[in-house]
Amino acid sequence: MPADRTTIGPAGQPGPADVDDAGWAALAREELATADAGFAARFDQGGEIDRLLAERAAAVDALVQAAWQRAIPLEAELALFAVGGYGRGELYPQSDIDLLVMAAPAHSQAHADSLARLFALLWDCGLPVGHAVRSLEQCTEAAVGDITVLTALLEARPLAANEHERRELQSAVSPRQVWPPQAFFEAKRDELLERHARYGDTADNLEPNLKEGPGGLRDVQTLHWIALRVIGTADMESLVAFGQLGADEVATIERERRALARLRYGLHLVAGKREERLRFDYQKLLAARLGFEDAGGTLAVEQMMQGFYRSASLVLRIGERLLQRFEEQLQGEAEPEPLDELFELRRGYLAARDPDWPHAPAEVLALFETWARRGETRGLHSHTARALAEALPRFPAYDRADDALRERFMGLLRGAQPVRSLTRMARLGVLGRWIPAFQKVSGRMQFDLFHVYTVDQHTLAVLKYMQAFASGERDPRFALVHEAWPRLRKPELLLLAGLFHDIAKGRGGDHSELGADDARVFCLAMGLGESEAALVEWLVRRHLLMSMTAQKQDIADPDVIHRFATEVADRERLDHLYLLTCADIAGTSPKLWNAWKDRLLADLYSATRLALRRGLEHPLAAEERGAETRTAVRAMLAESGVDDEMVAALFERMPAVGFQRGRADQLAWQADALRESTVGATVVRVRPVPAHAGALEVFVHAPDADGLFAAIVATLDRAGLAIQQARVLDGPGDTIFDTFEVIPADSRHLPVAADVEQRLARALAGPLEGIRPARRTLPRHLRHFRIAPKIAFDDGELGRTTLSLVCTDRPGLLADVAQALRNQHMRVHDARIATFGERAEDVFQITATTSDGRDRPLDPARQQALSEALLACLEGEAR
Known part of the structure; x- marks a missing residue:
């Protein structure tokens, strides 16, 4: 290899030239600590994040190059590259320093001791170094076998290498040698989808991973890598010239990337170690370091986390569009399949036929109507998604919309797959424009362990459970929903209650009361009748009533049932409240719904239906309840072959109050257990x-x-x-x-x-x-x-x-x-x-x-x- 590689001068080497390696490393460690302290101070003062990342990389460059000069003879035919994130020229406080030494096997073996000295020096300096020593042929072989090696090498940056060596490395991993664009795209896209699946396909986790999670920095890097392989450039601005991104999209994704990068930089500082997961241990510390303060009933940490969730959501949204455009770049445009006068399918994606779409807000809702009627598609076409995003500022809130647009929205709720339509509208930002209160809770988290989703994602989860209830298929996890759902006259009223039940969280005050007021105004604006609006309003106002009664009170007590039934007042309210409560609990956390809650709610529901059927003027007395239960238990035992004399003897051994408060099947099981034992x-x-x-x-x-x-x-x-x-x-x-x-x-x-x-x-x-x-x-x-x-x-x-x-x-x-x-x-x-x-x-x-x-x-x-x-x-x- 030519020896005229670029190297750093003596000024980059800390300490006097004659100091031993231990002394040199100690001085270098001190110099790096001083530099990092300065970077941290600038970060706390609001320093520009990209400059901090680049300058920290440059500071480490100087130290690595000085160590290289100290350890590696000048005549050695070895080349040094920074790879991975370090190669990209951005270095976080606790990030690894990934290095590649490129050399023919004979040369790397000849200088094995020098290389060992180099890596020891760097570790002694406090740098978390990861390294590989490979020839050009070995670089190609490693890239063929592992696409993550290729992505690291794609961003290789010379530290002690000349231009010829840089080009040789580029050639060794070029599309002609390994992973042509189509194969690379498919592999990285699948890798992204698999990574999203590991994190539950949502960024809205309580302790999100800023780097690897959906909508995190790895997503942005993946788009860069694909662009470099497919288009030939990783510069986002260049993608505008190539027609892959709009200027607004570039501005958005760059803004959110910087926001995520600032969170990650701060996380490394407060954790004091390599940490990518924004754990509870660090959330409050990071929020304080970033200058957030409790305000308006919202904790500082909740404000910070809402910013993260919104950034991740936008990265996901634009990333999805860009992946489609890369696919089209590779495969070319397909013959469209017309669906109606406004929309068509392109490669399975729903697209507007008119490039100037939409001309009016009604055409936006028409998109979701067509989407619902079509059933399964691959998603929304990227160009249509961008056109929709650009049209959002012109899409009115419901209180400024005309009656025709309001009726069209209600048509979505009454039509095919209403929950899927609402979910799509929420993900694409339309629902937040239509209902501004929903936008305020988008990305809003609650700093506790009960609510594992943001408010908007919890709301959508509740609606999805309601959609499952409507399927008609019996779900063994929910004892009676299959009986209650068919009794609903207008299921859209339950969907509206689910949509509004938490919409007022974070405003201060009782969110149930505030949300009920919002729901009433919305329902009346949508043209619902007074009784329908009143039902939705009551459901939102009292959406916690059934769960609190079931979990905190003794629902075997007839007085408790009577009080609950009096407040519910009629069976229509009871059916709606039962279904809303089941969906609300199950949609709060995957671990929250269990057999106990199912049984409690089913028992409360059944007992209340009976109380309403008897009439609230005829409350069931404890003695009457006990007598009914005894009769039922006796019948169950008789079916098992227990005669009346034995039943009477068993009942004598059981507490009388148990028949007033227990379930018949439970008491029959207990009596049968007593039958097999002696007294005492x-x-x-x-x-x-x-x-x-x-x-x-x-x-x-x-x-x-x-x-x-x-x-x-x-x-x-x-x-x-x-x-x-x-x-x-x-x-x-x-x-x-x-x-x-x-x-x-x-x-x-x-x-x-x-x-x-x-x-x-x-x-x-x-x-x-x-x-x-x-x-x-x-x-x-x-x-x-x-x-x-x-x-x-x-x-x-x-x-x-x-x-x-x-x-x-x-x-x-x-x-x-x-x-x-x-x-x-x-x-x-x-x-x-x-x-x-x-x-x-x-x-x-x-x-x-x-x-x-x-x-x-x-x-x-x-x-x-x-x-x-x-x-x-x-x-x-x-x-």
Whole structure:
């Protein structure tokens, strides 16, 4: 190789020439730290991000080149290139330094010691160096076998190499040698789609990956790489001249790239290590460093994250268009397939036939009408998507639109695939123009663990569940939606309620009240009648009523059912509210919907329909409910061959209140378990909950004993089961009838009912005092969502005290609370367990055991002692 390569002068080498390598590395490390401190200060002062990235790369260039001069003899026929992101000339504070030494095998072997010295020097300087030593032929072979090697080499930049060597490397990985444009495009497109799928095909994750996630910096880099291979340039401005991008699109993607780059640079600074995922550990720190402040009811961190989600959304939107244009560049234009007077298909993409489309807002909604009628397409054609984006500023909000346009929008809701149309409108920015309040919640996150999507993505998820409900196919996860949906007279009213139920979040005040007002105004503007608008308004205002009633109150209590039914008032409202509640919970988080919630809502729905059918003037008394349940249980047992005498004997062993509050199928199962045991024996039975993987119902009947509840809870916790509900009843003869609804704490490890039954039976057969909660460390993500514990006591019914506890949820929480109750000599008679992300809201019916062995409500002194014990448990070392 020619030896007249470009090298750096002695001024780039830190320290005196005669210093040893260790001293040189120490000086270089110090010099780099000083430079990085200066870059960080400029970043905090709002320095331009591209300049910071380029200047940091240049500073590292000088250090690498100085190390090269120190370690590599001048006559060595070796060439040094920066590759990857470093080769691109942008270097983040914690990014790797990727280097390629290009040399013939004989030369690299001859200078192996010098190269080892070089890389050692760089590591000692504090640079995270990744390197490869290859000949030209080896570069070609590596690129053929791994397209990621090729993309790294595409951006190779000479550090100690001459122009001839640069051209040789370019030739070695040229399209004539490896990965011609069509193959490269298809591979990188598939790679992008697979990467998106790994992140759930959405940028709206609670802890997004700024580099690899959908809409992240890797997407922008992929577009550059494809442009370089297909068009021959990676410069976005050049793509305008080639007709691949519009000037507005270039301006948008460059603006969002810089916004993402600034987030990534700041993340590296606050993390102090290589970190690409915007984890909870860093979100508040980064928001503060970037100058965000809490304002208008919106946290600083939420403002920062909304900016990220919007940037990622725009990168995704423009990236999709550009990929289409690259495809057309490679394959040429196809013969269009006309669909109607306005639209056609081009290579399966829906496109406007008129290059000047749209001429009026009505043609925008006509696009979504045609799209819905057509069914499956590959998507919207890139040129039409760009024309739509350019027309958005002229598209009116609903309150400024004419009646014809409003009716056309309602036609979409009443037509084929309305949810798909709304989703497309939201993704392309049309829905935010039509309903400005929706635009305000686009990309809006809530800094908690309950809402795992942004508000707009949650809303679309809710609508998609409603679309699934409308399919007519029975979904085993939702017990009664297939019965409720056909009763809807106008399904579009439920869609409107879903669209508006969270639309007022972030404004301050009650989002349900504010959203209900918005919904009413919108419905009346759309030409809906007063009664229809009133239904949508009520659903938005009370969209949390059913979930709160089911999870926080005892829905086996006839009084609770009567109060709920009185507020719902009629069966039409009940059907709508049940479907909205199911979709709302399921659309909040993939992990939130479970067998327990399904059963609670189905039971509340069924009980309320019965109450409405009987008439609210005829509330069901507890005694009447108990008698009806006894009759139903007796019939079930008779079908199993149990005669009346045995049924009567079994009923004598069961608590009377259980028939007033339990389900008939549950009580028949428990009675059957008693039939197989002798009086006074401990009975443990566990059964799966149908159609819900891992969910179990646990029944324990045993002679009462101090600490029994705590022992059961601790054993279930150690078995990896999270308790969703506990019904603790006192049976005849000083026995207990405890029923637990449990789900696996880790969905990857599903429990076997028989194994849980044996484990619990073994534990209860031994000494209870030895059964203690497992010790655990607090999960990382919970450390950033600590809630100050709130403990309250109220005089309950039947001589019991109601203990209400609100605190940060964590693994083993209930077991620890039960242990605290046990240590304070409390008996638990009922428990309702509700968890909302990181927030636990639990209610217990308890009594204190007195010296005479009787159970009494807690006096103020016992309440104070218990409160202090619980606070010590909750605020002490996490288990």
